[in-house]
Every structure is written in C-alpha cells, then in structure tokens.
Amino acid sequence: MIVIKIIDIKNFMAHLLLQETFDHFLLFEARAVTSSEMVLKGKRRADWYDSEMWQQMQAETGSHDCGYMTWAEMRETVFLFIKGKKSPDKLYIDLETSEKQRKQILGEKISAECDQMPSLRLQIRFEKGELLMVPVVSYPVFTLDRSGESLWEEALQSFLRHYKIAFQRET
Numbered sequence: 001m002i003v004i005k006i007i008d009i010k011n012f013m014a015h016l017l018l019q020e021t022f023d024h025f026l027l028f029e030a031r032a033v034t035s036s037e038m039v040l041k042g043k044r045r046a047d048w049y050d051s052e053m054w055q056q057m058q059a060e061t062g063s064h065d066c067g068y069m070t071w072a073e074m075r076e077t078v079f080l081f082i083k084g085k086k087s088p089d090k091l092y093i094d095l096e097t098s099e100k101q102r103k104q105i106l107g108e109k110i111s112a113e114c115d116q117m118p119s120l121r122l123q124i125r126f127e128k129g130e131l132l133m134v135p136v137v138s139y140p141v142f143t144l145d146r147s148g149e150s151l152w153e154e155a156l157q158s159f160l161r162h163y164k165i166a167f168q169r170e171t
Contacts, residue, residue, distance in 0.1 A: 002153050006131040007166035013131075016093075016124070017079040021163055023072035025095035026065060028121065030078050033090040038081045042069045065098045091126040105155040106148055120152045133167075 006012045015021040027042030044067050046054050058066045082088045097105065097120040105120060121136040135156045137149045160167050 001149065002135065003170045004133040004135070004156070004160070005168045005170055006133065007168060009126070009129075009131045012165050015163055015165060017075060017082075020072065022095065023070060023075065024098060024101065025071045025122065026068035026098060027071050027074050028068065028094040028096050029092075030074065030094070031090065031092040032078060032082050032088050034082055034084070034086070034088045038078075040074060040077065042074065043067060044069055062099050065100075068096065071095060087129070088126065091124070093124040095122045095124070096120065097122075106151055118148045120148070122156065 027040065029042060030038075030040040032038045046067075049057070054066075060066075078093070082091065099117075102117055102120055106117065118137045118139045121138065123134040123136055125132045125134070133156070135149075135152050137146075137152050139148070157167070157169065
C-alpha cells in the first residue's frame with residue numbers, strides 16, 4: 001500500500017470541490033470538521049425512491065453503483081459546508097470507483113468474475129495543513145493475488161498526472 005501526498009493542495013481542492021474531475025466516483029462517506037462536524041453517508045436509501053425510479057436507476061447504473069450517491073451529487077454540499085476564510089480542521093472523503101471504472105482499471109483478468117472483483121476506494125484526508133490520499137483495495141474473498149493493488153495505485157497516479165495534480169508517492 002502507498003500513500004500519496006498532495007503537493008499543491010489549493011489546485012487539488014479546486015479539482016475536488018469546484019470541477020468535475022472526481023464526479024464519476026461514488027461517495028462512500030465524507031466528514032468535515034469546521035465550527036461543527038458534518039458526516040455524509042453516500043449509501044442511497046432505496047425506500048426514498050418509488051419502485052419504478054429505483055428500477056430505472058439500477059438499469060442505468062447497475063445495482064452496486066445505484067446504491068451510492070455520486071460525488072457529483074454531493075460535491076456542492078461538502079463545498080458549501082467547508083467554504084470560508086479558514087480551512088477545515090479535518091476533511092475526510094472516502095470515494096469508490098464505479099463498476100465500469102473497476103473493469104477498466106483491473107482489466108479482463110481480474111474483472112472476468114464480477115462477484116469476485118475487489119472494490120477500489122480512494123481515501124482523501126486533509127488535516128493540519130497536509131493532504132494525503134490512500135488508494136485502498138478491498139477484496140470480497142480471501143486471495144493471495146494482490147495485483148489489483150498495484151493496478152489501482154498506478155491508475156490513480158496516472159489520473160493525477162493527467163489532471164496535473166502535483167503529488168509525491170510515499171510508502
């Protein structure tokens with residue numbers, strides 16, 4: 001496992017909170033501490049939607065992805081909570097790739113068995129003026145094959161380079 005330290009925090013936060021760079025990720029959880037604390041759980045409540053709408057959402061995004069809000073849906077809420085003259089004391093955002101992204105990142109070898117496909121999560125932590133990202137791979141069953149971890153780490157670093165987000169890899 002690696003840790004990625006973001007060098008230019010202002011640029012990264014603009015990508016995260018003001019641009020669509022991370023909008024395709026699913027939100028697992030977000031926590032922000034300013035003068036108060038906000039916790040957002042990204043799990044979508046199926047009972048909130050009528051059955052027809054829920055079935056339509058599942059057909060469009062798949063049953064797993066449908067179960068979580070996208071970052072695009074929640075980004076403004078987080079931004080409005082933390083914006084101001086002072087930086088938040090703490091900001092923790094746990095994102096997950098969509099099923100389509102996982103298949104692209106992991107390739108045919110790993111993604112051939114969808115029920116065995118690991119989840120690829122991105123934990124973003126801002127605290128005490130430092131911003132760290134931790135790519136996490138969670139396997140649904142025990143396996144000795146850890147190739148998904150290196151594929152996810154490399155894909156994330158390529159993603160950051162593509163958007164010109166300065167970072168330093170730490171181990």
